[in-house]
Amino acid sequence: MTIEATATDLQAFTESWLEWYRAQEARLADPHGFLAITGLHWLDERPQRFPDAPGAWHTGPEGVVVTLDEGEELVVDGTPVRGEHRFGVLPERGGVNAVWGEAVIEVAKRGGHDIVRPRHPDAELRTAFTGTPAYAPDPRWVVRGRYLPFDEPRPTTVGAAVEGLEHVYDAPGRIEFELEGRELSLTAFPGYAEGTLSVLFTDATSGVTTYAANRSLTVGPPAADGTVTLDFNRAANLPCAYTDLATCPLPPAENRLPVAIEAGLKIPRERGGA
Structure with missing residues (x-):
């Protein structure tokens, strides 16, 4: 279910997204980033x-x-x-x-x-960094979903940006949601902050307007009934989108979404993005 926003909410929504975007760029361009x-x-x-x-x-x-x-x-x-x-x-x-x-x-x-x-x-x-291109924030890409925990965490092996390297994560569950009229789901990994989830995914924009290998999305702690919010406007690039000197994980096969999510960060200029 997509979350509707009134016109009076749009300015606050955009300002919140800009704050997130600027923080992403600042971490990336840190003197030791x-x-x-x-x-x-x-x-x-x-x-x-x-x-x-x-x-x-x-x-x-x-x-x-x-x-x-x-x-x-x-x-x-x-x-x-x-x-x-x-x-x-x-x-x-x-x-x-x-x-x-x-x-x-x-x-x-x-x-x-x-x-x-x-x-x-x-x-x-x-x-030489001049910033990352991004889609304009749009409330239509904020979606309600439901978190379904597994009986126990499932060790999940995924590939990496470096050929031959693998990462293993304990996936605690999956997130089900509806987007563009389709029932979809994503395997979730533990997030960096306590209680949060992290999702790695690709979609129909990957390799076209967004980085081909992966994007990531942080999801806040699920509510008591399992409800979560997926704000695809905050779909972020991993370091491998900018440099070959990163070992980023790739999404599990089931996280390749068959819809075009025209939201979040685009292909970096360092990779030929506009």
Whole structure:
């Protein structure tokens, strides 16, 4: 069911959307945001050096280790470190940000692999960023749905923007809703904030006016009766829409919607968007 809005509501609706949009853009263009990434380095047991990070890096059963040269220093959790530093075993989708001068060296685990991903404020992708094209907000794309929890979370394996990489999420349930006269559903993953849900999807605009691989939508906590609101005006791009140095998950097959959702963020200019 689409939520109707009166003319007097439209200005507040648009202003709320603009606030969301500006926050999305600010996070993306942060001095150490995803546009600042200069390399995606995969670690193994062999010590490796990278042009955009100090030291020699390797990983193994006891986790990530860096060996810094004389005169090199990282700041980890506010503490300067020199020589050998052990980051330990990192949790999946977790990581540590080590400061190196003006840069941040992200040390993380993605798809079971340890990575080093430096972020430099002067990266060309960031300094040249001029914003993301988007559809004008429209209340017709705000839809009521119903959240149906599974008996227990279902481990769900999805692909990634990096070929050969996989992500596994515990899907707590699915969301059913009606749009454009069709009964649809989406598998939901846990959101970042407590109680929220996150949906990865594609639709008939994907690869035409919106990024081909995925978009994401945050859904607020379900009401007591399972009611949720899906505001597709806030369909966001993941970092892989802007850079090949991201490991973003792809939607599960059942989240490929057969309707054109002309709402939310469009193909970035960095990918040829208008």
